[in-house]
Amino acid sequence: MAQDHHHDHDHDHDHRHGSELSPMELRVRALESVLVEKGYVDPAALDTLIETYETKVGPHNGARVVARAWVDPGFRSRLLADGSAAMRELDVGGRGGEHMVVVENTPEEHNLVVCTLCSCYPWPVLGLPPVWYKSPPYRSRAVIEPRGVLAEFGTVLPETTRIRVWDSTAELRYMVLPMRPPGTEGLDEASLADLVTRDAMIGTGLPLAPDQVVRS
Amino acid sequence: MSRPPEPPVFAAPWEAQTFALVVSLHDAGLFTWGEWAEALGAASRGGERPADYALWLEAIEGLLAARGLTSAAALAERRAAFARAAAATPHGQPITLANDPGA
Secondary structure, three states: OOOOOOOOOOOOOOOOOOOOOOHHHHHHHHHHHHHHHOOOOOHHHHHHHHHHHOOOEOOOHHHHHHHHHHHOHHHHHHHHHOHHHHHHHOOOOOOOOOEEEEEEOOOOEEEEEEOOOOOOOOHHHHOOOOHHHHOHHHHHHHHHOHHHHHHHOOOOOOOOOEEEEEEOOOOEEEEEEOOOOOOOOOOOHHHHHOOOOHHHHHOOOOOOOHHHOOOO | OOOOOOOOOEOOHHHHHHHHHHHHHHHOOOOOHHHHHHHHHHHOOOOOOOOOHHHHHHHHHHHHHHOOOOOHHHHHHHHHHHHHHHHOOOOOOOOOHHHOOOO
């Protein structure tokens, strides 16, 4: 749904020279900033509201991608070789310029993606960015002590699992391919996609277990 | 009614931000949902324009301007400041007005 959207068009800004906000982003930021300055709205209250609704974003297309990779080894290979091209097979992504790189979790290595501060966050794939992701401490701490940051999200990994941190750039955006949870052998692709949360695709979380899925 | 209609899914982060602003201003007592519906209706010119979040943004800007709480000029100036700040902010860092070289 969002692929042909009017949203931020430019993905060619040079990360060495600056950032860019789309006209609608500028408009909302300007309004918010004026209202905060006058004391009419509280930024913390806004964040709380957005967190309440953040799941109400268009389909987490990335979840379909992950589920396909879990059931189709050929697709998985193509996805890891060229993320954008493989996602196009499922009609995911679609906006020009950006290149999605998919990094795979294994028992030996866990991946964590940082940087959602600007339009580089691939929201058509991952859904709305989490509010906490905007915070500068998260970003710098994720690089310095990723294990501690993950633990705060309740994600505790074996000491033997290495953690790699990926920082998006203007040209490259990352998505994590999480490991398929145990006990899901009997699930079909759609049920598998329900297990894939945004946080699992960012690397701050793991996919849900089948009994954690709340059917709406 | 005491709550706004359930929001449709958001197609982009700015849409969620717009929704949150409107709900927050309502909660601060700046308008009732009835007044909001009127503002939306006026902005849509009698349903000529679809009620998407671009319309919400226009409606809330109009409502605030009508009450003298901000003005089109002030908002335009602030947009320009953010555009300058963004251009001066290295990729991946928070874009804040403190980075506006024209400030």
